[in-house]
């Protein structure tokens with residue numbers, strides 16, 4: 001699924017470049033490059049797989065938990081399993097729908113194994 005891309009000047013704030021609010025992707029520039037687009041498409045599929053609301057609730061819960069653990073907003077954002085999966089998949093040209101929808105679960109499992 002290709003999202004509806006809306007280019008704006010001030011949303012999201014510059015440090016984020018783009019944000020997916022299903023079914024739209026807001027981008028604060030004139031043109032998204034392929035990597036950025038693939039990253040946001042992964043988020044669209046994550047949102048669909050969790051019936052949209054579930055994605056946002058989990059995303060917020062992961063971010064708050066990460067903030068408590070890392071005490072660093074950038075690290076807390078980067079360590080959200082949805083983001084870890086999207087950053088990993090954004091550089092691949094052919095990504096399966098399965099990887100886009102449940103790849104974030106693998107990120108949680110990998111993290112658990114790493115910590116043992």
Ligand SMILES: [Zn+2]
Pocket residue numbers: 039043082083086
């Ligand atoms: Zn992202």
